[in-house]
Amino acid sequence: MTLEDCRITVRRRTARWDPDESVTAADAMDFWSFAAGAANVIMQLARPGVGYGVVESKVDSGNLLKHPWKRARTTFQYLAVAIIGTAEDRAAFREAVNGAHRQVKSTPDSPVRYNAFDRDMQMWVAACLFVGLEDTYQLLRGEMTVEQSEQFYRSAWTLGTTLQVTEDQWPPTRADFDDYWATACGQIDIDDRVRGYLLDLLNLHMINPVLGLPFRPLLKFLTIGFLAPVFRHAMGVKWSDSKQWLFESLFLVVAFANRFLPVFIRQGGSYVLLADVRRRVRRERALV
Amino acid sequence: MTIAEWIGTAIILAVPYLLVGMVWTAIAGDQLGWHGPARIVSILVSIATWPVLLVSAVCTI
Numbered sequence: 001m002t003l004e005d006c007r008i009t010v011r012r013r014t015a016r017w018d019p020d021e022s023v024t025a026a027d028a029m030d031f032w033s034f035a036a037g038a039a040n041v042i043m044q045l046a047r048p049g050v051g052y053g054v055v056e057s058k059v060d061s062g063n064l065l066k067h068p069w070k071r072a073r074t075t076f077q078y079l080a081v082a083i084i085g086t087a088e089d090r091a092a093f094r095e096a097v098n099g100a101h102r103q104v105k106s107t108p109d110s111p112v113r114y115n116a117f118d119r120d121m122q123m124w125v126a127a128c129l130f131v132g133l134e135d136t137y138q139l140l141r142g143e144m145t146v147e148q149s150e151q152f153y154r155s156a157w158t159l160g161t162t163l164q165v166t167e168d169q170w171p172p173t174r175a176d177f178d179d180y181w182a183t184a185c186g187q188i189d190i191d192d193r194v195r196g197y198l199l200d201l202l203n204l205h206m207i208n209p210v211l212g213l214p215f216r217p218l219l220k221f222l223t224i225g226f227l228a229p230v231f232r233h234a235m236g237v238k239w240s241d242s243k244q245w246l247f248e249s250l251f252l253v254v255a256f257a258n259r260f261l262p263v264f265i266r267q268g269g270s271y272v273l274l275a276d277v278r279r280r281v282r283r284e285r286a287l288v
Numbered sequence: 289m290t291i292a293e294w295i296g297t298a299i300i301l302a303v304p305y306l307l308v309g310m311v312w313t314a315i316a317g318d319q320l321g322w323h324g325p326a327r328i329v330s331i332l333v334s335i336a337t338w339p340v341l342l343v344s345a346v347c348t349i
Contacts, residue, residue: 260295261293
């Protein structure tokens with residue numbers, strides 16, 4: 001499998017304003033990045049072990065289709081904790097996620113063997129999160145230099161190491177990650193059951209139709225736009241050159257507007273979510 | 289902050305400020321004197337300096 005199959009291709013993107021600046025994954029926490037959220041869920045669940053782990057999960061409180069707003073909060077809080085949180089924040093969140101993950105393991109009736117503590121599966125999920133952050137970051141701020149890509153990549157390892165992924169599981173360089181990703185994408189397989197779950201998400205069946213209907217076309221457009229060809233094929237969704245042109249044009253406009261937004265607006269949401277995590281820890285309330 | 293972010297911040301703060309100024313001028317604009325081009329200037333000044341005019345209006349009640 002080639003990188004063109006498993007990463008999105010963007011021909012027109014905003015120019016880089018700071019080619020000599022050092023970068024970190026924290027710079028990618030602008031709220032626009034959440035536009036790629038549903039695409040990232042699809043990428044993660046495209047691996048059967050993750051897909052069935054989520055679809056068959058008995059942890060109702062974390063079920064995206066039953067408690068979508070809570071799940072959105074905990075997912076974005078995980079990202080905030082992993083990327084901009086302290087070691088103490090990460091330890092607290094790891095403990096909370098471990099509690100939920102202990103209940104996520106396959107049964108004799110499961111068509112796929114899975115266990116939420118499987119470090120390879122967690123590495124896949126972390127890799128998906130990294131790909132999502134890198135894609136959105138480069139759409140908003142322009143293509144990184146090789147050196148910046150390396151800095152960005154290294155700073156994103158906490159996406160996995162916050163849970164059970166170890167540092168030596170991450171491919172050592174950004175170029176090595178491409179090899180890992182191309183190989184790992186060879187293992188994706190979305191069957192009808194997981195596809196049905198993901199289509200429910202994409203059609204916003206889990207939220208009030210009055211709220212969901214107006215946003216459904218935009219969510220589908222953004223989600224399919226953020227999916228690489230291999231995932232689009234697995235999901236059975238269509239994309240076209242004209243939609244790609246529209247997608248790139250949209251992000252050229254968004255990237256321009258984003259230049260003018262101060263950081264407290266672009267990333268304030270993530271800091272509020274992180275503050276909520278700390279408040280919950282202080283008051284000994286459930287994190288997930 | 290970058291220069292672009294300062295410009296964006298200024299716009300974000302200026303838009304509600306000027307909107308309030310326009311509402312204030314529309315409501316209390318009958319205090320504005322003058323006619324012709326001078327009236328346009330007085331409207332613009334009223335939009336831009338509405339907090340001062342508000343204070344003076346309150347103090348003269």
